[in-house]
Amino acid sequence: MTESIAEKRSIKDRLEQALVQHRAGQLRNAEALYQGILNEAPEHPDALHLLGLIRGEQGQEQIGIELIERALRKRPLAAAYHHNIAGLYRRVGDMALASARFQDAFTLKPDYGEAYQGYAEMVTFAPQDPFLNAVEQQLTNPKLNDQTRCYLHFAAGKYLDDTAEYDQAFKHYELANDLAARSFSTTKNRQFFQDIVYFQPDLQSIEAQAQPVGDEPMPIFVVGMPRSGTSLVEQILASHSRVFGAGELNDLATVSLQLIQTLKAQSAPAGMRRDESSHRVQVAVDRAQARYLRALRDRDYGQGIQWIVDKHPLNFRFLGLLRAMIPGAKVVHVRRHPLDTCLSCFFQNFTKGQDYSFNLSNLGQFYIDYQRLMNHWSAIPGLDIHTVTYESLLAAPQAVIESLLAFCELPFEPACLTFYDTVRPVSTASFNQVRQPIYQTSKARWRHYAQHLGPLARVLDLDAESPAMITESRL
Template sequence: MSEIEATVSETPMRDYQSALIALQEQLAKDNNDVAALEKIGGIYLKVGQIDQAIGHFKDCIKRAGSLPKYYLNLGHAYKAQGQFDEAISAYQRVAESPIEKVAVTGLFSLANLKRYEFNAAEIRALSALSTSAELGLGHQCLASFALGTHQEASGDIEQAYTSFEAANAGIGQIRPFQGQQYQALIKTMIDFIHTADWTPSESSFEPIFIVGMPRTGSTLIEQILSAHSKVEATDELMLMSDIAISLEHAGGYATRLRRLQADKVSELVARYLRLSEIFRPEQKIQFIDKNPNNFLHIGLIKRLFPSAKIINVIRDPLDNALSVYKQFFAEGHEYSYSIPGIIFYWQGYLTLMKHWDAVFPGQIYHLDYEALVKTPEPQIRQLLAYCGLAAEPLCFTPHLSERPVLTPSAAQVRNPISAKSLGSGLQYKQQVLAHLPQIAAIKHQANAWFLGA
């Protein structure tokens, strides 16, 4: 496996539109095909058409009965829409299952809302499930993540860290981080892509890419920008990673990127726009592609879309490291299951971002998350100005947006902008004491290189 394949998910191009058409044709042939109905609902959920998704999942329940998987998907749809009471009710149906691996998925989903309070019986169930011999390691870890979330909310920081530590250790065994491949990819980008002297692309679209580490406030920034009348949001698209893999298979990612001819650029631009079209029903010239890992692909982004805006979000590394460590990711982010892995990933990210800053001077906007939540108005105005957008009132009240949110921050972004999360990593200071010098060095580097501090 090459470094690019080890670093990003190796999947075929995500053609949700074609899949949707095929499934709808199948359903037209057999109106009783509940599996097709469920898959259609899943696509609607993925592309942010939440009302359609909810309707399909409810139809599944009506036709096939109260299966937990339908309620799980229904809960995810309600969560994306900000209907948290409905999401809780749906997840509770899953948590009530007598099948342990189903029940733990429901309990984890409740914890992942970041606003649910477990009762005593649910806490006992989670404790038992976290060590249940009937469960595989992965499901035990879901219980431990949920327990840690509850324990932190209850103020039991020491026990919370113990639970998160157990959860991360287990997932780390199942999904080990390929650190050498990640490092090799960064080195290849730096060695091969050191000029932006390319034939300009003719695309009129001006996508806005939000990159950085996950759990840095990127969803908040997406909400701010998508509230603007000239901008629409999509999802955490994997399309740039998919294009990178296709180039890797065609003779090496960096080599092929450096030698891309105008006709191939046009082909890749058309492919990206076609596959993202289902996420962009309004077809606005400016749209958001918020995938933090796209920092790996800024060279590719600027090759395809020279006018693209790149927003690099930087959060305090200690706060970020703990936020990442406490979060289970359904796919990717294998580095996140150990503090040393997170530090290693941060170091590679900073190194590559410094390189991109040199290759594309003045073209990347480095956004300080702490400054944003402390003084939102001037920071939002600067952000809009970078994107070439006039200030609009709704951009300053992103919590009022009704746009569906499919990330772990779905609950947080429904609240007004607040600085209350600043310093949240300090409560775990004793647990990560050995790592503090490296984290402090990362903070110094990030401030010096990108924030002028």
């Protein structure tokens, strides 16, 4: 008996250690600890559940689903298990099971705000759906913490947007964003953009010396503001037989930030000759290239793949480094009406990385800085940038898709028109859109909220008369 208690304590301690590693993003360390627990206790539900989450984060969604299903057989009333497996089902496109599991989660735990939000993102509500009553009932609970209230307000906003009660929807979205607000400095962000522009010319002299990148697949960077249509463009490209869609990767940001630090350190250091400084920068560029391409190609992309899509929207920040670092890469810039883009960001509860999105004024300032930076990159000779306008894609999909494929040196394939039939994991907020034929309801969506967008329109310089008078010509 004493041994059994000691073993249980040992497993509990290791599980706590694994959770610390998991939350810190040390997935390999956490994985090893979870696996060690399962070697001793193969049906330990928490270890199965948490290892399943790691498998999902590693792109092995089906294995993650199998592990969490095993955990649920041991602990069927665990609301968190239902919620987290719902996210994996959603990523692989099983919307019916995802919706059902989100419902199971908030049925088992009626104050599970994140599950309400997850379910709301899955469905299109009709008036009189009882969902809103359930959400509003939870909002009367004085014991709820701010994070739970935030999730519930986002869920209510989505319901009311679906049912065309736009003023009420906006009130809930405002409350949600107030609760979710994070610290963001437009001044620091602008300085960061200026630093990137300032150091980019240091690479001009070494662009021709960049190391060969080999015969393996090359990256297509799909960039733009979040919620501008980047996921849709990636899905179209990934439907081509010679393209693999890798989703939103952080690798370019990681190596670019390291390279910028190197450029800062080598900026006219005392006692260093120019040729010596240039050599050090060249070495840094070659290392950055090697690190990025190694990370990009370290995935199961299959045979016959010519391009891998890296669809992190905010990679637009680093385009000036690409010409030196990854010659031959393609860049696809996706643009959408600024008010539609910003409104869609405001209605999305981003979990990380978009701290500017919870305040309309910050959103507008960030959009302006993004636009200025893209204008700067577009003026640099040799940067291979192709622009896709979201509204044009909706209006004339075949022509826009044919032009996109031609830019990527790819022959046209009909599968790119029926991109919604392509089976692949999608983890971005556009998981629903990429699994449906192109629809028009997202175009000029801002008009429903025009009376609330005055401050945003002023920041964007789109308020010549009033938001309601803004025309498509002001794109």
